[in-house]
Amino acid sequence: MEEQKAMDWHYTTKPFLPHPDTLGFFYNYNNNNRYPGVEMKEATMLETGEGSIPAMYNGGKEKKKRLTSNQLELLERSFQEEIKLDPERKMKLSRELGLQPRQIAVWFQNRRTRWKTKQLEHLYDVLKHQYDVISSEKQKLQEEVMKLKAMLSKEQGFGTYSRYQEISGVETVESTSEGLRGSNKGQGKSKIEQVADEGFCCLSVEDYNTVSVPFCQWPVAPY
DNA sequence: GCGCTAACCTATTCACTTG
DNA sequence: CAAGTGAATAGGTTAGCGC
Known part of the structure; x- marks a missing residue:
């Protein structure tokens, strides 16, 4: 050649x-x-x-x-x-x-x-783990919201509607994120909301420069 | 600014190895 | 012998340098 x-x-x-x-x-x-x-x-x-x-x-x-x-x-x-x-x-x-x-x-x-392929595989694992953790947290919070809604309905049935209306705002909890604001997550946005706001599934390759992965320990030269 | 050069890269090919 | 692996190739990008 x-x-x-x-x-x-x-x-x-x-x-x-x-x-x-x-x-x-x-x-x-x-x-x-x-x-x-x-x-x-x-x-x-x-x-x-x-x-x-x-x-x-x-x-x-x-x-x-x-x-x-x-x-x-x-x-x-x-x-x-x-x-x-x-x-x-x-x-x-x-x-x-x-x-x-x-x-x-x-x-x-x-x-x-x-x-680099190995690094990408590792990064995938790390991100998947983070996703799983957050998903799990979301699931728990949703269950908590459901419980609170049920309690609220029950209480309303006993004629204490006005009191709970004052606490939770003008309406009952409509969504997970609303529920978080109205309940025990008063300080700013929850993790889930942040994730949602950021379009969680839209990380691009360029983002690897800025995304910090706290528990990600990169080997010097794996493989 | 442009062409040249030499690094780099990804994608692909091709030959060897392995189950 | 098909699939996997790795050495090598092809072609593209980038940036420094000289004109």
Whole structure:
């Protein structure tokens, strides 16, 4: 295959720039001080005979090969140290592992993709848990409202209507949220109301930058 | 401002592995 | 052998740099 568009196997000194657009949350890996003027040279490859040669480097004859466990181990360790790859480290890994720098870059890219997928799965679990908690709370409150309504009706039957009208406002409880305001949740809006106001199910990916997840403990580099 | 370059990304392909 | 996994490719976006 012919040379692709310019990519990172050209080993330049260009600084990496933080990704500015959506999913910014996931781009906050460790973005300071990228590639500070590192002078790169092509590595001498395949000295050990261990490294695989992708088809594109070998006239299309060589098939894809899996990386060895040793190679994966070192790559993984390196990834745990730093999720992104600077040219210097790429060349170092390339020499140490007997792989093309391009292969190192591809492995890191794919690894970041897997990492991000795991992060999203984790975030899903966290949000689902929050949803379940709030749903449960809502259910309880609705039941409480029903009980109070029943009590109110009963009391009204005994001729104390005016007293309860004064307490609960002009009407009886009409909805869960109204009931909360009129009952023991006098201080501002309840959690449920806030959720409703915010359109609970409308969180976008961009929101990941701002949504705080209190009990969410992100592993450095899961998977 | 525009083109070039080199990072990054997502989506996809393709080959290997596994049940 | 189909499904899953991972290495590699294709094509797009972004941002720095020089003109």
